[in-house]
Structure formats: C-alpha cells, structure tokens
Amino acid sequence: MSSETQSIHPRKLEIVEAAVTCFLEKGYHQTGVRDIVGQAGISLGNLYNHFKGKEAILVFIAEIEGQELSDFIGQLSDNDDPCATLGLFITDYAAYVALPENALLGVEILTEALRNPAIAEVFGRNRNRLIIALAECITQGTKSGVFAPQIDPPVVACMILDALEGQGLHSLSSPSEDNLARNAVSSFILNGLKP
Amino acid sequence: MSSETQSIHPRKLEIVEAAVTCFLEKGYHQTGVRDIVGQAGISLGNLYNHFKGKEAILVFIAEIEGQELSDFIGQLSDNDDPCATLGLFITDYAAYVALPENALLGVEILTEALRNPAIAEVFGRNRNRLIIALAECITQGTKSGVFAPQIDPPVVACMILDALEGQGLHSLSSPSEDNLARNAVSSFILNGLKP
Amino acid sequence: MSSETQSIHPRKLEIVEAAVTCFLEKGYHQTGVRDIVGQAGISLGNLYNHFKGKEAILVFIAEIEGQELSDFIGQLSDNDDPCATLGLFITDYAAYVALPENALLGVEILTEALRNPAIAEVFGRNRNRLIIALAECITQGTKSGVFAPQIDPPVVACMILDALEGQGLHSLSSPSEDNLARNAVSSFILNGLKP
C-alpha cells in the first residue's frame, strides 16, 4: 500500500515468511540463519543480500506486526459509540491474537523487546499508540456514561490487551474451546467496564 | 520444607542464584553456562556436579517458581468469604509478580514452556492448580451471590492471572506508577466480577 | 605511453584508484571487492568486466609500480658521472618512496610477492633491473675511482634500496622530520661508498 512496499524484492518477503515459520516452530533464538535459508530455499549468503543480519529480520517482522496494529488503532478512533466500538475491537483483536502466528510471534517479539532496544522501539511504538487509542475509547465511554470511571484508563487498556493476548496464547494448547473462552473473556471485560 | 530441600548442597543454591541473575539480565537462551559459573564464582566443570546441564537449572527454577504458587493456592482454598479471599489474593499476587525477578523469570519460563515439555510439565502443573483454585473461588462466589455468573470460570481465572502478570511485566518499564496501576487493575477485576 | 595504455577504459583506472585507496587504508588481504566497488562507486559485477578478479587488480598495480621503476632505471643508465648520477638517484628515489602510497603499496606488493608468483614475476622483474642498473652504476664508480670497491655490488645496490624504502616507510609514522632523515640516510650511503 505504501510506496515503500512496492520496491520490496519478492525474495525478501519469502525470507520473512520462512523466518516466521521457523520462529513459530523453534523460537527466535533457537532458530539459526541456516534454518531460515533452508526453509526459504535460498542460499546462505543470499540472505545477507536482503537483510543485514538475523536481527534485522526480526525487526522487519516486528515492523509488520506493528503496522497491523494500525488497523486496530483506526478502528478504535471512531468514538461515536464507545460501547459498540470497544465490543467490535475486542472481538476482532481476540480473533487476531487467536491466530497462532500472531500469538506466538507476539510473545516472541515482546520478550525480545524486553532486552533488545531495536525491537522495543519498532514494535513498542505502535503498541503504545494502540494502548492510547483504547484508553481514549474508554475515557469517552466514561464521559458518555456507558462505562464506569476508571482509575487509570491506559493501565486498564493495557490490561485488556494482556488479557486478550494471553487468551490467544493459551488457546494454542487447547484450541477446541476457543470460541467459548473468547466469549468468556470478552464478556468479563465488557462487564467490568459497566458502570 | 520438604525433606529433599534440606539435603541440597549450598553450592547448588549459589548456582541457581547466579543463573537467576543471568537469566534476568540476558534471558535464558542468551545466557551461557560460562556466564553462570562466572557469576557463581565456580569452575565450569563443577556446575555439572550439581546439575545435569543448563536446562536442568531452568527446570529447578521452574520448580521453585511452581512451589511458590502453592502458597497462593492454599490462600485461595479458604472459601468462606470468596470476595475477601479473592481481594487478598489479587493484592498479594500483584505484589508477587511486581518483583522483577518473578515477572521476568515468569515470562522466561512461560515462553520456554511453549516448546519445552520438561519445563511445561514442571511449571504448568502448579499453574494449572492455581487456575483451578482461582476458578473454584470464583464459582463459590457466584454460588453465594457475591460474584456474577461466569461463562467459563477457569478461563476467567486464567485471564485474571494474565492481567496481573502482564501488569507486573509492564511495571518494569515504568516502576514509578506501580501502586496506582496495581490498584487500577485490581479494581477492574473485582468490579468485573460483581453481579 | 604504450599503445596498450591508450585503450584502457577510464572505468578501469577508476577501479585501480579505488583499489589503491582501499589497499592503503586496510591492506590488500583486508580489503574486500565490495570495499573496492564501493569506493569506486560502481556495481559489484561490473568490476569483473574490467578485471578477472581481485588479484588481477593487484597485478595491475604492481605493473604500474614496476613501470615507474623504469624511469629510475633510465636515470641510472647515464654513467658518465656515477657520483652525480647516484646522488641524484638517491634524492629522487627517496622522494618517491616518501610518498605514502608508494611506501605502503611497495611493502604490500613486496610481502605479497613473497608467496604470490604472479606478483613476484610482474613486480620483481623491474625491481631486479633497477638493482642491476644501480649495481652497474656503483661498479662504474669503482672503476673510475670515485667509489670504493664493493664485495658484491648488487647486494649493496639492494641494500641501498632497502635503506631508502625503509626510510620511506618509517617516515609515515613521523613525517615531520622527513627531510632531515632523508639527508641522514643519503649522506650515510654516499659516505659509505667513498673510497
């Protein structure tokens, strides 16, 4: 969509896909560059024609993940009906983090961001924007009386994301009861916001 | 407390402490055994007199973390006053996961458990017991009318833990507003459970 | 000067210049072809349109350096006044090897020639001619009585070159005292040849 996207070499995307596959299967640190090039079907050296190094691939992935959050940020910006907006967001975001690649990559990026500033910067930026947007939605709902007043809206927003993401992660172990669990979490959150 | 604990060589605990220090600082996979023995001030070979290998140290730590959950499980078993019991648990558990070593080690163990059965087994066992105990507390509260009925109490229990642990993790970045944030989360959860 | 020179593609000379810059800065073996094409501002593949490979560039440079020795060989061929001829040669050659690119490239080529026959051949040929010309000048001087008899004129000739080139190399570290040092060396050599 962006002008930058058009100039990306298709091989670069293949590498990213291969890396995602490996990271999901083995984890970032357990994945070697040889695993990635093997999965991508390219030679070892060629990887370095498209990425500066292994970390650059994760940064690239973190950027993509961060960009995907933008859609949710946009979704939350419609504050005419905070209750409906939030309900929709929770449903959509729960579905998003229920996808294994989002759930697992998310935790992989999150843990890496704890100690890797490059990752923290690129991914944390958009995550903070998402938290702010969500907090703003809550605040609007409080003002219009559909939500109870919250001590610290951003913290609650953060908590909502944690709860949804945690649910997505746990659903990996027991994917069968997925829908039920998602409903339980959603209901709890929405109920918790009621005045 | 157990008979096993009393026979533990003091050197073994020194190693564990050193390992914890390293894991907190660099992460499990980024920590080498040389880092650990360096931190512990012992020789490389001697580590293997006390642990079968690097993973065994993490298993040992996961066991300790798992045992610490037992205290909370016991705390939750008093179901005379589910509301008070839950309130106390949330306060205590929030304080527990606010300690950096618990927050960081927790996520380290959790992510490792995703792919490492040995870790999943030893840590997940007690975590599941904690979830069950928490769900039971919620169920009791529902029965006695102090909590609203929940679609899936274990999922809600899991969510509560996720929310508290997530808050502990985020407090590492901004430790100043710790108490306020903890209150916000606690209030939200307790409010969400209200009928 | 040669017909061959006129047909050289300007790009080829740009590559050589870039390579010289890199070799001076990092040394031959420490310089990668990517360094060279980066310095030259051309693409990686294009280098191979002008040179067979990295070594061919050094051979080309060695040839140029060898050709520059021809001027000195010609200068030494005038044996009417060996004393004046030698004095002039020493002054000129000292100035020549005092240029960093000549001093550094010289030692780079010399050390490479130790193990690389291609380099040894192309550079050593003219250097040997220079030594012979210098030895002949000394011999003439001995015959005409202006120089003392030498046990082995070629060895002395070689030694004179070593002394001058060594001085050029050392002057890289302390360029300030350049002229004084060159005079000291020149005087010593000329004095050593006196009968």
Place this chain on the structure above:
Amino acid sequence: MSSETQSIHPRKLEIVEAAVTCFLEKGYHQTGVRDIVGQAGISLGNLYNHFKGKEAILVFIAEIEGQELSDFIGQLSDNDDPCATLGLFITDYAAYVALPENALLGVEILTEALRNPAIAEVFGRNRNRLIIALAECITQGTKSGVFAPQIDPPVVACMILDALEGQGLHSLSSPSEDNLARNAVSSFILNGLKP
C-alpha cells in the same frame, strides 16, 4: 626465565609453534584458525581456551620477537669499544634475521603493525629501544673518534636495521650466496661509519 614464563601451559606454546609455521607458510591473514589447530593437532574450540582469538596469537608472537630484541639491546649497551660492539652486533643481527622464521615473521609483524595498534605497541616498543641503543653506540663511536659524525644517529640506526633485515628477507630467495651478501652489507655499513 621470567616468573611469567613458568606458568605458560605447554599447549599454548604448541599453538604458537603451529601458528608460526602457518604464518610463515601462508602469511597471517591467509592463515585460518582451522589451519593453526590442524597444524597443532588440537581441536578448534581448545584454541580459545589458550588464546582470546587469532590476533592474540600474533600479539603473543610479537611479544616473543620483541623480547628477543632485548638480547641485542643488552649486547649494544657495552660501549667501551663501539667499533667492536657494533661489528659484533651486525654479525649477530644479520645471522638472526637470516633465519627464515625471523625474517618472514618480522615482515609479517611489521606490516601488521602498520594498521594494528595492538601489534604496533607490543613489537614497536622494543624495536624502538633497539634503535635507541644502536644510535647510542654510534654516538659513542663518534665521540671517541672511531665513527664519523652522523646527522641523525637514530635514523642511521634505523637504516642499519632496515638494511640487515632487508638482506635477511632477500636471502630467502637466494640462500646460497648468503654469507657473501652478509659480508657485503656489513662491510658497507662499517665502512660508511668510518670517519
């Protein structure tokens, strides 16, 4: 001889010997650590139990070479008879640099020192002391009238070393005429110093 020497693990010396063999044969930058461990008959990893890395081996060798210069410095310190002292030094030093390992290692270290401060520091230190000692010997000879006054004794000293070392290097190509050539150089130098 020094207390430090006694604590050196014999394997470390084996590695150094193997490295010297490789450096002589292929040059420092052309030698891989696998070449060294192959020559030494040890495993790859074990090299790093004794040396921090490849460069540390060269630094160690440069230190040894530097220490060997100490003997010559001591020899030059006897200034009762500068002429005899210098004659002896030239003979001994010429023999020293006529050994291939000294000649080749010397140029290897010298060229590396041009761009590697660690090497320059450890080797250049003692070489400077040697130059100073040699210059002092020349100065004493000048005072006592056995040598002609020199414009810049240290430069002349440096030149003498260059000439001897250069001769050692050239003798690698034509070792047969070794003695004759050494005499030629020695005679020239001594003659050049005469008043």
Place this chain on the structure above:
DNA sequence: TATGAATGAGAGTTCATTCAT
C-alpha cells in the same frame, strides 16, 4: 567436590566470484 583443558558441532557473518537481466 572441584578444576579447567578438551571437544566438535554450530553460531552468525563475509568472501570472491558468477550469471541472468
């Protein structure tokens, strides 16, 4: 129990060169 030398597989990265465009 304690030591640290020894192992060799594996890590991430760079290398000179080729080739289709």
Place this chain on the structure above:
DNA sequence: TATGAATGAACTCTCATTCAT
C-alpha cells in the same frame, strides 16, 4: 557495459558438555 541477486565455501568465534586430574 552495467547491475545486484545468487552461490556456498570459508571465516572467526561460542556453545554445552565431557573428562582426566
């Protein structure tokens, strides 16, 4: 001529673990 993606061997170095002392 010019490009840069593609190749895979080679690079230095680290890894967890073993073992003789």
